[in-house]
Amino acid sequence: MAEMTVIEAIRTTLDEEMGRDSRIFILGEDVEAGGVFRATEGLVAKYPGRVIDSPLAESSIIGVAIGAAHYGLRPVAEIQFADFIHAAFDHLCSEASRWSYRTRGDACLPMVVRTPWGGGVHGGQHHSQSIEAYYTHLPGIKVVAPSFPADYRSLLKAALADLNPVLFLEHKRTYRLIRQDVANAPAETVIGRARIARKGTDLTIYAYGLMLHESLAAAAALASEGIEATVVDLLTLQPLDVETILESARATGKALIVHEDTLTGGFGGELAALIAEHAFEHLDAPIRRLCAPDIPAMPYHPNMEHFFMPDREKIAAAARDLAAY
Amino acid sequence: MTAARPRRPRSRETLPDYLLSEQQLEDMYYYMLLSRRLSERMMALQRQGRAAFVIAGAGQEAAQVGAAMALKKGTDYLAPYYRDLGMNLVYGMDAREAMLNLLGKRDDPNSFGRQMPSHWGNAARRVVTQSSVVATQLLHAAGIGLAAKLSNDPIVVLTCCGEGSTSRGDFHEALNFASIHRLPVIFYIQNNGFAITERTEKEMAVENVADRARAYNMQSAVVDGMDCVAVYQTVRPAVDQARRGGGPFLIEAKCYRLWPHSSDDDDTRYRPRKELEEWAKKDPLVLFRARVETDGIFPREDLDEIEARVEEEVRDAVQWALMQPDPAPEDALGYVYKEL
Numbered sequence: 001m002a003e004m005t006v007i008e009a010i011r012t013t014l015d016e017e018m019g020r021d022s023r024i025f026i027l028g029e030d031v032e033a034g035g036v037f038r039a040t041e042g043l044v045a046k047y048p049g050r051v052i053d054s055p056l057a058e059s060s061i062i063g064v065a066i067g068a069a070h071y072g073l074r075p076v077a078e079i080q081f082a083d084f085i086h087a088a089f090d091h092l093c094s095e096a097s098r099w100s101y102r103t104r105g106d107a108c109l110p111m112v113v114r115t116p117w118g119g120g121v122h123g124g125q126h127h128s129q130s131i132e133a134y135y136t137h138l139p140g141i142k143v144v145a146p147s148f149p150a151d152y153r154s155l156l157k158a159a160l161a162d163l164n165p166v167l168f169l170e171h172k173r174t175y176r177l178i179r180q181d182v183a184n185a186p187a188e189t190v191i192g193r194a195r196i197a198r199k200g201t202d203l204t205i206y207a208y209g210l211m212l213h214e215s216l217a218a219a220a221a222l223a224s225e226g227i228e229a230t231v232v233d234l235l236t237l238q239p240l241d242v243e244t245i246l247e248s249a250r251a252t253g254k255a256l257i258v259h260e261d262t263l264t265g266g267f268g269g270e271l272a273a274l275i276a277e278h279a280f281e282h283l284d285a286p287i288r289r290l291c292a293p294d295i296p297a298m299p300y301h302p303n304m305e306h307f308f309m310p311d312r313e314k315i316a317a318a319a320r321d322l323a324a325y
Numbered sequence: 326m327t328a329a330r331p332r333r334p335r336s337r338e339t340l341p342d343y344l345l346s347e348q349q350l351e352d353m354y355y356y357m358l359l360s361r362r363l364s365e366r367m368m369a370l371q372r373q374g375r376a377a378f379v380i381a382g383a384g385q386e387a388a389q390v391g392a393a394m395a396l397k398k399g400t401d402y403l404a405p406y407y408r409d410l411g412m413n414l415v416y417g418m419d420a421r422e423a424m425l426n427l428l429g430k431r432d433d434p435n436s437f438g439r440q441m442p443s444h445w446g447n448a449a450r451r452v453v454t455q456s457s458v459v460a461t462q463l464l465h466a467a468g469i470g471l472a473a474k475l476s477n478d479p480i481v482v483l484t485c486c487g488e489g490s491t492s493r494g495d496f497h498e499a500l501n502f503a504s505i506h507r508l509p510v511i512f513y514i515q516n517n518g519f520a521i522t523e524r525t526e527k528e529m530a531v532e533n534v535a536d537r538a539r540a541y542n543m544q545s546a547v548v549d550g551m552d553c554v555a556v557y558q559t560v561r562p563a564v565d566q567a568r569r570g571g572g573p574f575l576i577e578a579k580c581y582r583l584w585p586h587s588s589d590d591d592d593t594r595y596r597p598r599k600e601l602e603e604w605a606k607k608d609p610l611v612l613f614r615a616r617v618e619t620d621g622i623f624p625r626e627d628l629d630e631i632e633a634r635v636e637e638e639v640r641d642a643v644q645w646a647l648m649q650p651d652p653a654p655e656d657a658l659g660y661v662y663k664e665l
């Protein structure tokens with residue numbers, strides 16, 4: 001297979017899986033026309049009746065997907081922007097995450113919620129958000145956040161095969177930015193495993209989504225200065241690959257956690273706690289978090305957007321500091 | 326060059342067919358035109374790479390201006406939605422401010438570069454700050470209506486959204502709440518036929534949004550949203566009645582989205598060209614101009630003169646706004662909490 005972008009990886013995977021499994025159907029706003037990012041383009045013609053435009057109501061999309069999944073179908077709920085998922089929080093938090101638990105597995109919800117997240121697109125406060133911290137706090141829901149096209153393909157397949165609700169986070173800035181020869185790239189097929197995307201000895205950088213790419217760019221720049229960073233692509237945020245995370249922290253003795261979300265209550269806190277709890281004796285420096293400042297949402301103007309978002313320069317600077325510690 | 330012609334002063338007497346004075350009719354045309362011309366320039370700036378994003382109300386100018394003019398500016402609250410440039414112009418925004426907002430400039434009073442363009446808000450003018458999350462403002466409007474009622478203040482709140490947004494629970498909850506408490510809220514739905522790519526049939530099984538009012542025991546009306554005068558004549562009595570304690574009102578203005586959803590959208594993939602051409606004949610600006618000209622309210626030269634004035638304001642606004650300061654990076658900080 002040739003090179004493909006993230007959005008092509010998603011579209012081709014939906015296409016292939018819908019062709020294979022007639023239980024899969026798509027529900028979301030504007031999906032029949034292909035969706036605002038064109039992830040579902042062409043699918044309605046190929047799978048009539050199985051790509052369904054929903055009314056503009058996110059709680060309907062996810063609430064209805066829950067019912068359909070309970071019945072035994074495999075709904076793929078598309079939330080047009082992650083920022084708009086909150087109206088459905090109740091359905092994910094109070095219902096979906098507890099479906100299996102409260103029935104001791106008598107019932108389950110094989111459903112995928114796909115949604116574009118993240119900033120760097122001049123989307124302002126409501127088209128840029130990181131939502132992972134809310135949903136990783138819900139055991140019972142799996143949260144997947146790939147970075148490379150090949151992983152988007154393999155993990156979307158895994159999500160569609162899973163018997164549990166999977167929140168599949170797609171970084172919108174990377175949709176057309178990141179390409180990969182998916183046939184010759186590593187592809188993680190198991191939800192819950194992280195990957196060492198780059199190996200180094202001086203420190204470990206943990207990231208996902210756009211920040212994974214920025215971290216790899218920073219690591220490449222640091223290498224020319226003689227600083228060798230390991231970069232861990234987390235891939236799944238819930239459940240976490242605790243072993244890979246700890247192993248790398250122990251091996252390098254220094255941990256830099258990067259995310260786009262704001263600092264306090266962000267997912268990095270969980271990673272830092274894990275490492276502090278289980279790898280403390282191996283650490284040579286305090287754990288460092290590089291995140292957005294504690295303001296309610298990403299501002300619109302590019303000057304402030306850049307200020308808000310971590311990037312390769314900020315990551316390299318933080319890594320240099322940490323390496324020198 | 327034509328010599329400057331002294332213009333006949335506008336009468337403030339109400340014209341029987343219009344229930345509006347000449348002065349008000351001139352204002353109507355001015356605001357509608359300003360809204361359209363500003364939006365056109367915004368799109369041009371976006372194509373030149375000088376603005377990141379535009380979302381506009383082309384086709385909805387009559388619906389917006391006619392409704393806003395039925396309010397008591399500065400007294401009544403407005404909880405608009407992103408297409409409501411026309412309403413904001415009536416409420417005191419000028420061309421320069423509209424351009425500041427587009428460019429996310431430091432001094433844009435709507436949100437100082439913190440929100441995307443067209444996310445209006447101005448506390449001094451009683452325009453309620455809004456997010457991108459559609460229909461939330463309907464509940465906020467109910468809350469303002471409740472507070473006004475509790476405070477015995479004779480004010481009205483007008484809140485807007487598109488027909489697609491009425492699919493959300495917030496719409497239904499707001500109608501229910503406002504009706505239970507008979508709050509002075511006008512729910513003003515601008516039905517432009519689209520929710521991005523989705524037609525109205527995908528959003529609701531009833532023909533009119535207004536049909537839903539009955540379920541909440543609320544009065545409602547459907548009005549031709551391409552006709553600014555008809556809009557005013559429909560909204561004004563509802564506002565007056567609400568002010569007198571007559572309770573909420575749902576008004577659906579049927580209009581048409583003449584442009585793509587936003588500067589990010591390609592409408593050719595879901596809208597036939599022919600359909601657009603048909604609707605372009607009902608462009609609210611064209612209709613208004615034809616009517617006042619035919620009725621002999623204004624001579625053509627007067628309308629041309631308004632057009633020239635608007636062009637000049639837009640030109641000036643762009644030139645001026647481009648030179649205004651951008652927010653500094655650190656301006657991202659601050660006001661997370663309101664300090665004493």
Ligand SMILES: Cc1ncc(C[n+]2csc(CCOP(=O)(O)OP(=O)(O)O)c2C)c(N)n1
Nearest residue numbers: 029084457458459487488489490519520521
């Ligand atoms: C809760 C929420 N979901 C999705 C979106 C993305 N979105 C922005 S505008 C829009 C369509 C709105 O349609 P309508 O209410 O008919 O208003 P129109 O844009 O046609 O004026 C959608 C889906 C949003 N802003 N908010």
